[in-house]
Amino acid sequence: MINPKAALPVMQNILLSLTDTGKLFLTAGNETESVTLELEPAVSSDAAEIMVDARTFLDALNNLFEQPVTITVTHKEGTTEGTLTLIHQDGNTFIPAYFDTDIYPDMGLHQQINDVCAVDAEELVSGIEKVKWAVSKDGYRLALENICLEREKGTCFNLIATNGHVLMQSRHDTNQPSDDEKQILIPQGIANILPNLIVPSSVDEHIKIATTDNLCRMQQDGWVLYYTLPSVQFPKYKSVIPENHTTAVTVDRRKLMRGLKYVLSFSTDIMQVDIDFLTGTIELFANNLEFQKQARYTIASTLEGEPLKIGVSGANLLNILKKFTSEEVTIKATTADRAFIVQSIENSSLMGLSMPMLRNE
Numbered sequence: 613m614i615n616p617k618a619a620l621p622v623m624q625n626i627l628l629s630l631t632d633t634g635k636l637f638l639t640a641g642n643e644t645e646s647v648t649l650e651l652e653p654a655v656s657s658d659a660a661e662i663m664v665d666a667r668t669f670l671d672a673l674n675n676l677f678e679q680p681v682t683i684t685v686t687h688k689e690g691t692t693e694g695t696l697t698l699i700h701q702d703g704n705t706f707i708p709a710y711f712d713t714d715i716y717p718d719m720g721l722h723q724q725i726n727d728v729c730a731v732d733a734e735e736l737v738s739g740i741e742k743v744k745w746a747v748s749k750d751g752y753r754l755a756l757e758n759i760c761l762e763r764e765k766g767t768c769f770n771l772i773a774t775n776g777h778v779l780m781q782s783r784h785d786t787n788q789p790s791d792d793e794k795q796i797l798i799p800q801g802i803a804n805i806l807p808n809l810i811v812p813s814s815v816d817e818h819i820k821i822a823t824t825d826n827l828c829r830m831q832q833d834g835w836v837l838y839y840t841l842p843s844v845q846f847p848k849y850k851s852v853i854p855e856n857h858t859t860a861v862t863v864d865r866r867k868l869m870r871g872l873k874y875v876l877s878f879s880t881d882i883m884q885v886d887i888d889f890l891t892g893t894i895e896l897f898a899n900n901l902e903f904q905k906q907a908r909y910t911i912a913s914t915l916e917g918e919p920l921k922i923g924v925s926g927a928n929l930l931n932i933l934k935k936f937t938s939e940e941v942t943i944k945a946t947t948a949d950r951a952f953i954v955q956s957i958e959n960s961s962l963m964g965l966s967m968p969m970l971r972n973e
Contacts, residue, residue, distance in 0.1 A: 650836035739771035739782035748775035857944035871909035878907035885926035923971035932964030
């Protein structure tokens with residue numbers, strides 16, 4: 613999350629804030645997002661606030677492995693400089709510290725934050741892992757660079773990620789009912805941090821999530837995470853999900869993956885594959901006119917509805933299939949120029965969607 617080449621040099625630091633109530637806040641960020649982790653030290657003294665170089669501090673902590681550590685801070689009189697000392701069983705580690713913390717961007721932790729919902733911790737991490745590969749990485753569509761946590765009325769929540777060409781949705785049940793609907797954006801950096809924070813054996817198996825207009829707080833036993841909410845709106849993705857499909861094909865997932873890998877080796881750089889959904893079979897076709905090579909692959913399948921011929925991104929379809937664990941999947945489509953979806957027969961909570969491509973023929 614910390615950018616070593618940040619335009620604001622202060623963002624290369626970690627802010628450590630110890631309150632008079634004994635809570636320790638660690639804040640880090642970059643030009644677009646910031647995160648604060650709240651911890652409760654075993655013993656604390658006076659309130660203090662300092663900055664330390666992020667790389668130096670993290671390198672020092674990584675060298676300590678897993679052991680208790682005592683942190684002390686000394687202030688060089690008449691300056692804004694000082695020293696942070698890590699006292700551990702192997703000795704002391706000294707790190708330069710800076711006290712001019714007023715130049716560090718304010719996270720707004722003083723804001724009143726009201727609880728929005730509570731979600732199962734392991735379900736949240738599992739869902740993020742299934743969908744995060746579909747997040748946009750082109751750097752131009754800021755809304756698509758986030759995972760959307762969509763809390764529905766009742767006891768369900770969805771996790772959605774899309775790059776505009778492919779979409780993944782993971783649906784989860786929770787025993788914590790909600791009366792309101794809410795969308796909360798989770799940046800990629802936060803999505804990568806969460807698995808390291810979750811306490812599987814915690815008494816509290818849920819993560820409590822609360823928001824203001826620009827701040828989100830996630831909390832479980834032992835930690836509290838604050839981050840700045842992206843100031844963008846997630847797209848209305850439901851409008852591209854086909855509701856009344858006219859073609860449904862059930863096929864062995866591993867065989868389809870094997871066929872895609874084979875024909876993709878004959879495809880162009882855009883990884884285009886033509887798929888024919890026929891009665892009893894699926895036919896995959898890819899070619900590369902530049903190198904004058906082509907390949908076909910036939911797989912047994914079960915067709916319900918009308919036969920259909922479509923062009924797809926073989927790479928996107930392959931990535932979707934990798935996130936399923938069932939033996940068979942069902943591909944549902946309407947026409948060759950509309951999105952198609954992939955679902956599991958055994959578990960309909962996971963859905964992949966891909967936009968079509970023009971066929972080779």
